[in-house]
Amino acid sequence: GAGVSQSPSNKVTEKGKDVELRCDPISGHTALYWYRQRLGQGLEFLIYFQGNSAPDKSGLPSDRFSAERTGESVSTLTIQRTQQEDSAVYLCASSFGNKLYNEQFFGPGTRLTVL
Amino acid sequence: SQQGEEDPQALSIQEGENATMNCSYKTSINNLQWYRQNSGRGLVHLILIRSNEREKHSGRLRVTLDTSKKSSSLLITASRAADTASYFCATNTNAGKSTFGDGTTLTVKP
Numbered sequence: 528g529a530g531v532s533q534s535p536s537n538k539v540t541e542k543g544k545d546v547e548l549r550c551d552p553i554s555g556h557t558a559l560y561w562y563r564q565r566l567g568q569g570l571e572f573l574i575y576f577q578g579n580s581a582p583d584k585s586g587l588p589s590d591r592f593s594a595e596r597t598g599e600s601v602s603t604l605t606i607q608r609t610q611q612e613d614s615a616v617y618l619c620a621s622s623f624g625n626k627l628y629n630e631q632f633f634g635p636g637t638r639l640t641v642l
Numbered sequence: 643s644q645q646g647e648e649d650p651q652a653l654s655i656q657e658g659e660n661a662t663m664n665c666s667y668k669t670s671i672n673n674l675q676w677y678r679q680n681s682g683r684g685l686v687h688l689i690l691i692r693s694n695e696r697e698k699h700s701g702r703l704r705v706t707l708d709t710s711k712k713s714s715s716l717l718i719t720a721s722r723a724a725d726t727a728s729y730f731c732a733t734n735t736n737a738g739k740s741t742f743g744d745g746t747t748l749t750v751k752p
Contacts, residue, residue, distance in 0.1 A: 531684075560740070569744030570685075570730065583739065618684060622740075629734055630675060633684035 529553070531634035533619050539640045540609055548604040548637045550619030558624025560631065561594055561604050565615045573617075576602065577624050609641045647743045648731055654749040661718045663746040665731030666711075672736050674707055676716050679728045679745070688716075688729075723752045 532551045540546050552559050561573040572586035576596045587593070591609075596602040606613055616638050620631040649664045665674070673692045677685040691698045691707045691714065698705045704717040718725055728747045732740040 558739075562742070570742040572741060575739050577739075616683065620685075629673075629740065630687045630690060631677075631685070631732070631740055632687070635684045 531619060531621055531632050533617075533634035533637050535637060536635060537638045537640075539642065541642050542611060543608055545605065545607045546609055546639065548606075548617050548619075548639070550602045550604070550621075550634060552600070552602070552619070552621030553632055555599075556621035556623055556632070557599050558622045558629065559596055559602050560620045560622075561602070562618040562620070563588075563615045564618060564636075570618065573604070606639075609639075611641050614639055614641045648729070648746040650746060651744070652747045652749070654751065655721055657721060657723055657750055657752050659721055661721050661725070661748055661750070663716045663729055663748070665714045665716070665743055667714075667731075667733045668712065669733075669735065671709075671733045673734045674705075674714050675732045675734065675740070676703075676705060676714075677730045677732060677742075679730065685730065718748075721748075721750045723750050726750045 534549045557578045559576040562570040564570050574594045575583040591607045594604045616636040618636045620633045622629045622631045647666050655661050671693055673690055675690045676688045678688055679685045689700045689703055689705050691705050702719045707714045726749050728745045730742050730745045732742045734740045
């Protein structure tokens with residue numbers, strides 16, 4: 528019973544480059560979330576996938592950010608033309624996604640540094 | 643703004659004292675959860691309280707929920723230095739989506 532895994536754990540990139548972050552949720556979890564957390568701040572919701580429904584992209588900060596999910600499996604978060612303000616820890620979480628029992632299980636995060 | 647807002651933003655206490663953190667929210671919820679985060683990485687689920695519950699206990703944790711005031715509190719009794727962390731509340735709607743607050747940073751001094 529592996530938990531949520533994320534890769535890479537750390538990513539350093541140059542301004543203007545594209546980056547791709549990966550999340551492997553817990554098997555059987557229909558819901559998957561991406562969050563951004565800047566240093567010393569709270570969680571900023573980015574995007575929410577629930578089963579085969581259209582994802583809730585209301586938290587994506589700009590069109591440079593996009594995310595995909597293959598069925599109820601792996602998700603990738605892509606940031607194009609990275610900016611220094613994109614530097615943060617990107618957290619992924621998965622859950623059963625039903626209203627009665629939707630405890631979120633978090634991955635360890637990817638720390639992104641844009642130079 | 644965030645659905646859940648914790649207060650205080652920061653709390654510093656001595657080991658052995660109790661720590662109380664509050665969370666307020668704006669819309670109707672199905673349940674509310676508290677999470678803990680160490681060192682700015684992944685969060686760990688602590689406790690879930692449903693909208694029809696008023697109080698719940700888990701070890702040294704006590705959570706209350708007042709849906710009329712749209713608020714919840716997390717009490718940690720007999721705190722330990724290892725309780726030092728950030729604590730977040732997350733509100734969950736019937737759509738199954740969670741929304742987190744900005745957190746309370748707790749420091750427990752030995």
